[in-house]
Amino acid sequence: MAGKTIVVTSGKGGVGKTTTVANLGTTLAKKKYNVVLLDTDIGLRNLDVVMGLENRIVYNIVDVIEGKCRKEQAMIRDRKLSNLCMIPAAQTREKNSITEEQMKELCSSLAAEFDYVIIDCPAGIEQGFKNAIAGADTALVVTTPEVSAIRDADRVIGLLEAALVRQISLIINRLNAKMVKKGDMMSTNDIIALLSVPLLGVVPESEEVVVSTNRGVPLVHDRSSKAGAAFRGMAARLNGESIPLDGDSRGFFGRMKRLIWD
Amino acid sequence: MLGILRRIWGDGASGQVARKRMQFVLMHDRIDITPDMMEAVKNDIIKVLSRYMEIDGGSVKVDLEEGKDFMALISNVQVKRVYRHSTSG
Numbered sequence: 454m455a456g457k458t459i460v461v462t463s464g465k466g467g468v469g470k471t472t473t474v475a476n477l478g479t480t481l482a483k484k485k486y487n488v489v490l491l492d493t494d495i496g497l498r499n500l501d502v503v504m505g506l507e508n509r510i511v512y513n514i515v516d517v518i519e520g521k522c523r524k525e526q527a528m529i530r531d532r533k534l535s536n537l538c539m540i541p542a543a544q545t546r547e548k549n550s551i552t553e554e555q556m557k558e559l560c561s562s563l564a565a566e567f568d569y570v571i572i573d574c575p576a577g578i579e580q581g582f583k584n585a586i587a588g589a590d591t592a593l594v595v596t597t598p599e600v601s602a603i604r605d606a607d608r609v610i611g612l613l614e615a616a617l618v619r620q621i622s623l624i625i626n627r628l629n630a631k632m633v634k635k636g637d638m639m640s641t642n643d644i645i646a647l648l649s650v651p652l653l654g655v656v657p658e659s660e661e662v663v664v665s666t667n668r669g670v671p672l673v674h675d676r677s678s679k680a681g682a683a684f685r686g687m688a689a690r691l692n693g694e695s696i697p698l699d700g701d702s703r704g705f706f707g708r709m710k711r712l713i714w715d
Numbered sequence: 716m717l718g719i720l721r722r723i724w725g726d727g728a729s730g731q732v733a734r735k736r737m738q739f740v741l742m743h744d745r746i747d748i749t750p751d752m753m754e755a756v757k758n759d760i761i762k763v764l765s766r767y768m769e770i771d772g773g774s775v776k777v778d779l780e781e782g783k784d785f786m787a788l789i790s791n792v793q794v795k796r797v798y799r800h801s802t803s804g
């Protein structure tokens with residue numbers, strides 16, 4: 454059976470797409486699935502540094518598409534998980550060096566071999582976006598609780614629907630619970646009501662994200678991280694497991710259970 | 716700090732302000748009505764009204780107008796005569 458092809462997109466830049474791809478991919482690989490991450494942000498490659506794989510790059514996605522190498526040659530294996538790999542974006546090429554047709558072909562050939570193909574989409578709604586979504590059957594739209602990010606997310610959801618991407622769900626990143634409590638940030642429910650797309654999960658604003666990016670080690674490797682727990686919950690739901698949404702921010706009981714079971 | 720800003724801006728919690736503004740902005744962004752579609756709406760309004768009254772088809776206007784936090788469809792129709800017995804049904 455063919456694997457799932459999932460594009461992580463947002464419209465607005467800097468909202469957490471690359472962070473999401475790295476953490477969902479790592480979690481699914483830890484669950485023993487075969488996972489390939491595809492960086493389609495041509496010209497602004499980043500997934501490699503977030504994954505800590507920047508010094509192993511030889512070939513990139515454009516080389517694969519232009520037939521300069523086989524796709525296996527461009528796949529960089531993760532340092533910890535042998536069933537996780539990444540195809541980097543080209544750094545010195547243009548977004549229109551590849552076409553939607555070519556992306557579709559690449560995605561379906563990857564989906565034949567992997568359980569999960571996770572695509573990191575560039576910001577914007579131009580050719581790079583169109584390429585990134587061309588071969589995807591599922592889209593995860595990332596937004597932060599801010600007006601400009603939400604507006605861009607709404608636009609992107611419209612474009613995804615027009616492109617007949619069947620499954621669309623929402624990820625809210627960088628939620629600041631204290632600000633929501635004070636009434637100075639839109640709540641999860643406010644955002645869901647505005648965008649009317651099912652919610653996959655909520656990631657808190659967290660310094661841990663910055664630290665893990667600095668180190669090039671995805672957050673989900675750290676069992677004690679709260680933001681990491683949010684990504685693990687999302688990966689589980691993506692995988693069809695019925696983990697309740699509020700289980701991500703574990704209270705005392707959740708922590709006890711973890712101590713017992715882990 | 717936020718307290719000071721709030722006093723300067725003189726309104727309530729900014730989360731609710733943002734939510735209300737977004738409701739309006741997204742409604743606008745989503746309404747992407749082409750002139751063709753407006754023409755079709757106009758013709759359908761004429762068709763429906765003509766079952767009940769004689770109207771001046773040439774006078775019919777249909778516009779979208781913005782309220783403070785809503786969007787309205789405004790149509791102005793000159794009625795010449797209302798039929799005594801409705802022709803509908």
Ligand SMILES: Nc1ncnc2c1ncn2[C@@H]1O[C@H](COP(=O)(O)OP(=O)(O)O)[C@@H](O)[C@H]1O
Pocket residue numbers: 463465466467468469470471472473499626627628656657658659660662663666680
């Ligand atoms: N939940 C979070 N808390 C704190 N910082 C975050 C969070 N998510 C992302 N960031 C930071 O925001 C920046 C942009 O994230 P990134 O994943 O590269 O966004 P994108 O790929 O959408 O441009 C990075 O510096 C990242 O460390």
Ligand SMILES: [Mg+2]
Pocket residue numbers: 470471494499573
């Ligand atoms: Mg990115």
